[in-house]
Amino acid sequence: MIHIAGVDIGSAFSKAVIMAENKIIAYQVKPSGGNYRLTAEQVTKGALTKAKLSLKDIDYVVATGYGAANVPFSREAVSDISCLARGVHYLFPTARTAIDIGGQFTRVFKLDKRGRATAFLLSEKCAAGSGRFLQVIAKVLQIDLKDIGELSLKSRNRVDFNTGCAVFAESEAISRIAEGAAKEDILAGLHRALAAKVQAMVERLGIEPDCALVGGGAKDIGLVRSIEESLACRLLTPDEPQIVAALGAALIAGEKAAAIKASR
Amino acid sequence: MTEEKKPEEKKKRKTATEAAAKIGPMVKAMIADVLQARKEGKPIAYTFICCCYDEIVRAMDIVPAWTENYAGICGAKRDAQRFLERAESEGFSRSLCTYALCGLGFDAWREQLGEMPPDAPWGGQARPDVMLGSGQILCDPRNKWYQAAQHYIPDVPVYAVGLPWPPYESDYDYREVQDYYVKYIVEELRGLVAFLERHTGRKMDWDRLSELVDLTDRTWNLIWETYELRRAIPSPMGTGDAMNTMVPIVFMMATQQAYDFFKELNEELRHKIANKEGEVPDEKYRLMWGGGLPAWFALNDFNYFNSKGAVFPVETTYRTVEAVYNFDIDLSKISDPLEHIAWRWVKFWTYWYDKARKRPGSHPDVERLIQYIEDYKIDGIVMHEAFSCRTWHVGLIWQLNRLKKIYRDIPSLILESDIVDISSYNEADTRARIDAFIDTLEAVKSKGK
Numbered sequence: 001m002i003h004i005a006g007v008d009i010g011s012a013f014s015k016a017v018i019m020a021e022n023k024i025i026a027y028q029v030k031p032s033g034g035n036y037r038l039t040a041e042q043v044t045k046g047a048l049t050k051a052k053l054s055l056k057d058i059d060y061v062v063a064t065g066y067g068a069a070n071v072p073f074s075r076e077a078v079s080d081i082s083c084l085a086r087g088v089h090y091l092f093p094t095a096r097t098a099i100d101i102g103g104q105f106t107r108v109f110k111l112d113k114r115g116r117a118t119a120f121l122l123s124e125k126c127a128a129g130s131g132r133f134l135q136v137i138a139k140v141l142q143i144d145l146k147d148i149g150e151l152s153l154k155s156r157n158r159v160d161f162n163t164g165c166a167v168f169a170e171s172e173a174i175s176r177i178a179e180g181a182a183k184e185d186i187l188a189g190l191h192r193a194l195a196a197k198v199q200a201m202v203e204r205l206g207i208e209p210d211c212a213l214v215g216g217g218a219k220d221i222g223l224v225r226s227i228e229e230s231l232a233c234r235l236l237t238p239d240e241p242q243i244v245a246a247l248g249a250a251l252i253a254g255e256k257a258a259a260i261k262a263s264r
Numbered sequence: 265m266t267e268e269k270k271p272e273e274k275k276k277r278k279t280a281t282e283a284a285a286k287i288g289p290m291v292k293a294m295i296a297d298v299l300q301a302r303k304e305g306k307p308i309a310y311t312f313i314c315c316c317y318d319e320i321v322r323a324m325d326i327v328p329a330w331t332e333n334y335a336g337i338c339g340a341k342r343d344a345q346r347f348l349e350r351a352e353s354e355g356f357s358r359s360l361c362t363y364a365l366c367g368l369g370f371d372a373w374r375e376q377l378g379e380m381p382p383d384a385p386w387g388g389q390a391r392p393d394v395m396l397g398s399g400q401i402l403c404d405p406r407n408k409w410y411q412a413a414q415h416y417i418p419d420v421p422v423y424a425v426g427l428p429w430p431p432y433e434s435d436y437d438y439r440e441v442q443d444y445y446v447k448y449i450v451e452e453l454r455g456l457v458a459f460l461e462r463h464t465g466r467k468m469d470w471d472r473l474s475e476l477v478d479l480t481d482r483t484w485n486l487i488w489e490t491y492e493l494r495r496a497i498p499s500p501m502g503t504g505d506a507m508n509t510m511v512p513i514v515f516m517m518a519t520q521q522a523y524d525f526f527k528e529l530n531e532e533l534r535h536k537i538a539n540k541e542g543e544v545p546d547e548k549y550r551l552m553w554g555g556g557l558p559a560w561f562a563l564n565d566f567n568y569f570n571s572k573g574a575v576f577p578v579e580t581t582y583r584t585v586e587a588v589y590n591f592d593i594d595l596s597k598i599s600d601p602l603e604h605i606a607w608r609w610v611k612f613w614t615y616w617y618d619k620a621r622k623r624p625g626s627h628p629d630v631e632r633l634i635q636y637i638e639d640y641k642i643d644g645i646v647m648h649e650a651f652s653c654r655t656w657h658v659g660l661i662w663q664l665n666r667l668k669k670i671y672r673d674i675p676s677l678i679l680e681s682d683i684v685d686i687s688s689y690n691e692a693d694t695r696a697r698i699d700a701f702i703d704t705l706e707a708v709k710s711k712g713k
């Protein structure tokens with residue numbers, strides 16, 4: 001049996017996926033921290049332990065993400081857009097547009113029926129266009145990142161933000177709290193601001209259904225609803241949206257391993 | 265103290281052509297000539313590219329000091345930050361054009377010290393006798409940079425030459441108004457000659473001016489013909505090299521040296537084509553640099569593209585010439601050299617108007633992209649948004665959208681950073697974008713396979 005692995009070292013989180021026979025057998029997610037090399041080892045080891053395997057059982061490893069160069073045991077590095085496209089295609093074969101909201105960037109891309117990215121856009125180098133925006137505000141509001149989504153859905157009186165800048169939004173959020181605005185209303189406003197940025201990117205690229213939403217941002221149900229409202233369409237979201245790039249990397253590793261086997 | 269910071273120089277970019285590799289020493293010599301002129305008391309003018317006063321300045325034996333060039337050198341040597349910081353501490357906003365900021369920071373420092381700032385790249389930028397701005401396009405520095413520089417060199421006069429061209433209208437033939445534009449520009453150029461005579465003590469040599477105007481026409485034709493050779497498959501020269509060979513185009517026009525340079529490059533390209541010698545051994549993707557000034561400190565990114573089998577046979581940036589024999593006017597019949605310059609200017613900027621009017625919804629800038637896509641067999645477009653130059657970057661996304669609407673959807677990549685400000689650049693991120701773009705090119709190319 002061929003075992004393959006995909007390792008995605010992102011700016012905020014790192015993920016590893018182990019696959020066999022085109023199925024996920026284990027995965028692991030952990031914060032990236034400051035030492036990408038160590039994180040790569042730890043996150044892969046975590047996934048391998050769950051799969052009751054060791055690194056020498058793995059036939060091919062593909063790395064991706066911001067820190068892909070720090071995975072010394074990978075056979076090659078593949079761009080994150082390509083991995084994301086492959087991962088989205090595996091999960092949702094009908095998806096032709098996908099949005100990835102990561103810790104540092106938001107990516108919007110189109111994919112063909114073979115799961116290859118044919119066009120893409122990245123958000124500007126600005127925290128307001130990515131998951132970072134929500135992390136900053138969660139800290140200000142003293143709430144857990146994972147609770148943001150549910151809480152924001154309780155909003156009855158959304159606070160509209162005057163700025164698209166994360167730094168200004170932070171101070172605006174503080175003054176709104178001082179004025180007595182409810183946390184859920186502030187969160188709903190932030191989701192709206194981020195959704196507007198995503199909407200602009202999607203419109204620039206041109207949306208083609210079905211549309212999937214992946215990345216850490218897809219864990220935030222409030223954000224998902226807000227983007228659905230902006231785009232006026234239902235979004236496909238996976239159960240574990242953070243591992244999609246690592247999954248795609250593993251799928252590419254599978255193709256490579258199969259090609260090597262066939263050539264023997 | 266920031267003043268002592270002296271960053272490491274980036275490793276030199278490998279050029280594809282021998283001609284492009286000669287540019288570095290040529291620029292160095294050009295800067296040295298300006299410093300020498302200062303010593304000898306020859307008049308020096310601060311100048312901008314694309315202001316069509318090249319022949320005038322040279323015919324009067326005034327030495328041009330290209331301020332954008334000097335800022336670009338500081339950027340390429342990764343030594344611009346200390347000048348940017350100086351300008352910032354003088355109260356200039358960091359969101360202004362970083363060429364201007366770098367130049368202003370440098371001037372402020374030089375004037376304060378009464379000598380060149382320590383370790384000034386290539387000996388520094390000499391104090392001018394006059395400064396020649398211009399009113400054209402969206403570039404406010406062309407109007408304002410030198411006025412701001414007068415804070416530090418108040419005794420140096422500025423002349424801003426008005427250089428308009430008829431705006432594009434899809435339902436209107438600009439030829440109805442072109443004569444007025446030419447007349448206006450000629451008046452502005454006459455004013456410039458008078459200004460220079462007054463402030464430098466030099467007299468215009470009108471015969472010499474006519475000779476240089478003719479030399480410039482011939483150089484434009486030669487450049488156009490040379491760049492057209494890059495249509496060959498595999499392409500013998502890319503945009504990375506063209507970011508070097510722009511030097512004779514924009515900083516040495518109206519000199520025999522510029523003409524000879526392109527003669528040599530032309531021969532070299534012909535030789536490469538005859539031997540099927542491409543910029544890369546295995547050409548896979550042909551890209552167009554579809555707009556934006558480059559990140560001067562990151563020209564190695566072109567080599568990175570090359571390492572993926574991608575070449576750039578054509579670019580819109582710094583291709584500021586056309587073959588004058590393709591204009592709908594015979595310039596050789598115009599005897600007044602200033603009028604000749606004015607017509608060349610108007611004809612260059614309106615060159616794509618007729619084509620655009622024939623395609624509903626098109627625009628001259630988009631038409632130019634379409635023509636290059638077809639002539640150079642282009643697979644994808646790369647643009648660079650340098651945050652501090654609005655002039656060339658406003659409208660890039662609009663052009664891509666329009667292209668998609670009226671022509672076809674072609675893969676595109678927009679890189680983001682700056683011309684000079686290295687703090688805006690992230691190599692890992694840029695390269696990740698390039699990798700992803702190459703993957704999409706491959707996916708699009710192999711569609712249906």
Ligand code: SF4
Pocket residue numbers: 332361362363364403404405406557652653654655656683
């Ligand atoms: S064209 Fe752009 S880079 Fe050049 S001087 Fe003007 S604003 Fe600055």
